[in-house]
Amino acid sequence: MGCIASTRRASCSGSPARKGRGRRARAAFAAGFTLIEVLVALAIIAVGLVAALRAVGSVATNTAALHARLLAGWSADNTITQLHLQRAWPSFGTTSTPCPQGGLALVCDMTVTPTPNPGFRRVEVSVRSAVTGKTMLADLVTVVADETHRPL
Numbered sequence: 001m002g003c004i005a006s007t008r009r010a011s012c013s014g015s016p017a018r019k020g021r022g023r024r025a026r027a028a029f030a031a032g033f034t035l036i037e038v039l040v041a042l043a044i045i046a047v048g049l050v051a052a053l054r055a056v057g058s059v060a061t062n063t064a065a066l067h068a069r070l071l072a073g074w075s076a077d078n079t080i081t082q083l084h085l086q087r088a089w090p091s092f093g094t095t096s097t098p099c100p101q102g103g104l105a106l107v108c109d110m111t112v113t114p115t116p117n118p119g120f121r122r123v124e125v126s127v128r129s130a131v132t133g134k135t136m137l138a139d140l141v142t143v144v145a146d147e148t149h150r151p152l
Helices: 016-031 035-086
Strands: 003-005 010-012 093-098 106-114 120-129 136-145
Antiparallel strands (some): 003 010
């Protein structure tokens, strides 16, 4: 059996022991990953995890804002319900009153304006945070009839 000499290494094709070891060595080497492949995979996983973490943070922030808007809507609804239950004819202008809800400090601004029909008044309740004071969280509008001059 002849051996072939090359610049890399000598190979003897007739030696059964050498033939088996070379295949096993090549198979073991081919089954693993290179360091570059592992680093690229880790970089891809890291980018995916960072994106997932940002998404979770965004959901948490949006949930808190949605909760504040829900409570503000309830406060606006409560303010208008109180106005209807009082059966009072509201005067024109804007009034601000604290209207806390669910542990959240809120301020309700009620603005009363005239309508084309003098027997009705437009009432708009805007709710904002008492802490920041600038962002409107809810806005509710209704029309109130003059209950004081209503014939039975």
